[in-house]
Amino acid sequence: MPVLPRARGPVSSDVLDVLAGRRAAAELPRRPEVHQLDPFGEDLQLALYCLYELHYRSFDGVADELEWDPDLLRLRADLEAPFLDAVRARVAGGDDVEAAIDELLIEPTEGTGPSWHLARDGERWQLDEYVAHRSIYHLKEADPQAWVIPRLDGVEGRAKASLMTVEHDEFGAGRADRVHARIYTEMMTGLGLDTAYGAYLDVAPAPTLATVNIMSLFGLHRRWRGASVGQFALIEITSPPGAARLVSAIERLGLPAEVTDFYAEHVEADAVHEQLVRRELVAGLLEREPELAADVVLGIQASTLLEDDLADHLVRAWSAGASSLRSPALPTAA
Numbered sequence: 001m002p003v004l005p006r007a008r009g010p011v012s013s014d015v016l017d018v019l020a021g022r023r024a025a026a027e028l029p030r031r032p033e034v035h036q037l038d039p040f041g042e043d044l045q046l047a048l049y050c051l052y053e054l055h056y057r058s059f060d061g062v063a064d065e066l067e068w069d070p071d072l073l074r075l076r077a078d079l080e081a082p083f084l085d086a087v088r089a090r091v092a093g094g095d096d097v098e099a100a101i102d103e104l105l106i107e108p109t110e111g112t113g114p115s116w117h118l119a120r121d122g123e124r125w126q127l128d129e130y131v132a133h134r135s136i137y138h139l140k141e142a143d144p145q146a147w148v149i150p151r152l153d154g155v156e157g158r159a160k161a162s163l164m165t166v167e168h169d170e171f172g173a174g175r176a177d178r179v180h181a182r183i184y185t186e187m188m189t190g191l192g193l194d195t196a197y198g199a200y201l202d203v204a205p206a207p208t209l210a211t212v213n214i215m216s217l218f219g220l221h222r223r224w225r226g227a228s229v230g231q232f233a234l235i236e237i238t239s240p241p242g243a244a245r246l247v248s249a250i251e252r253l254g255l256p257a258e259v260t261d262f263y264a265e266h267v268e269a270d271a272v273h274e275q276l277v278r279r280e281l282v283a284g285l286l287e288r289e290p291e292l293a294a295d296v297v298l299g300i301q302a303s304t305l306l307e308d309d310l311a312d313h314l315v316r317a318w319s320a321g322a323s324s325l326r327s328p329a330l331p332t333a334a
Contacts, residue, residue, distance in 0.1 A: 001060040002198025005050070009043025011079070015050050018072065019062045025071035034078045039086035040309070044079055045206040045213060051076045052216040056140055057197060080217055087214065091301035095293040097286065100230075100300045101278060104237045113311040115242040117318060118249035126318050127249060128191055129325055132200040133208045133314070137215070138184040138262075139197050142170035144212070147219035148228040158284030159229070166236065166273045166281070183262045190259040193330075203325040207310040214302055226292030229285050230299025234307075236273040243267045 004020055007013035011034060017023045037044045053059065054067040066072060094100070110116070118127055146167060152160040172178035185195040194200070218228040243266035250260045286293055317324035 001057055002053075002196070002201065004059045004062070005046065005198075005202045007043075008046045009037075009041075011037065011075075012043050012047040012050065015047045015072070015075070018069075019050060019054075019059060019066065021061070021063070025066065025069045028071055028075060034075075035082050037082070039082045040206060040210060042206045044083065045209040048076065048079050048083065048213045048217075049201070049209045051079070052213060052220070053198075055216070055220060056143060059198075083210075083213070084217065087302045087305060088298065091298065091305055093294065093301070094297050097230075097282060097293050097296050100297045101233065101237065101282070104234060104300065104304075107241050112315060113242075114314045114318075115245040115249070117315055119245040119252070122249055122253075122318070124253055125330070126324075127253060128193060128330055129323065130314065131188060131191060131193060132325065132330060133204060133310070135184065135188065135193075135200050136198075136204050136208055137212045139181050139195075140212075141180045141184065142167055144215035144219040145228060145232045148225050148232075151222050151225040151228075152285065153288050156284075156288055159281050159288065160284075162276045162280030162284060163229075163232070166232075166276055169273065178265075180262070180265070183265060187259050187262045190256055200325075203327045203330070205313065205324070205326050207306070207313045211303070211306045211310055214306055218299055218302075224295060224299075226285065226289070226295030227299035227302065229281060229292075230296035230301075231303045232299075233277045233282055233296070234300050234303045236277045239266050240274070 004016055007016050011031060014028055014031070018025045018028060034044075050059075051072060054062070054072070058064070058067070114122075114130055118130060122130075145163075149160065149163060149167070152163065154160050168174075170180050172180070172182070176182065188195045215228075215231060218224040218231055243263040246263040247260045247267065250263070282296060286296070314324045322328075323330075
């Protein structure tokens, strides 16, 4: 189990004190400044991440009953509100799902994101950093989206069946050695990185945590089931081109063939998933619940926004010759 990270401000310090057993959740101060925190900042994003993690693997030494502690849930809601408000204020909104998906299908001839940078002239240390950032999600790949499964209609079943087909592939299609999270750890091993779940949480900056927190927020709330479907559509539709560029980057750096396996898998698998997500999952959901169209668009736009924020952070740091992590010393496998 992962160890608790270091606090990054007063609110994350409060959360970590409770999780570590240093104080009772009922003793948490009601901090009016929660709504004045930077909604994309380190303190709020780490506090949210740690509270969400109670619903996944939790942390070493944390009492299981804290997962549903009402005081922690109240604090989580206080943190979610400004985060989601800030995201919604920065996206266009709307309910034209087809137009939102069509935008995802447009690939620039020459992009500026991290996969483009790594494919063109990225250095090995930058690839290592990228993989460390992404481990925050990929070591729990497809888990946040699994929360939406029981929220879909199981009688008509079109949306649920297509989601389960994609999730089945994400979890190895019945083969433990092909679970995507496991393939990711094998890539990390090939790069000499620490494969422990949560190993890079302390060095992952707020933009990285935000991309995962929005998945958890949408997934854990039935209210946002449409947004969770939209967010999942974004991943499956946009993954293949970026994965292909990362395969090129790994090959250009002369790394062993097995290091490319994770991204090569996503080039092939997600090309098939794209069709399932568009024609069955999204279409099936909206056929039954057309009123969720605006939420599907929100899921697409919110995750696009946060992914763009992370991409800007990475490329800006690398272009300056600086580390994109909170600590320039990247922890590696023992």
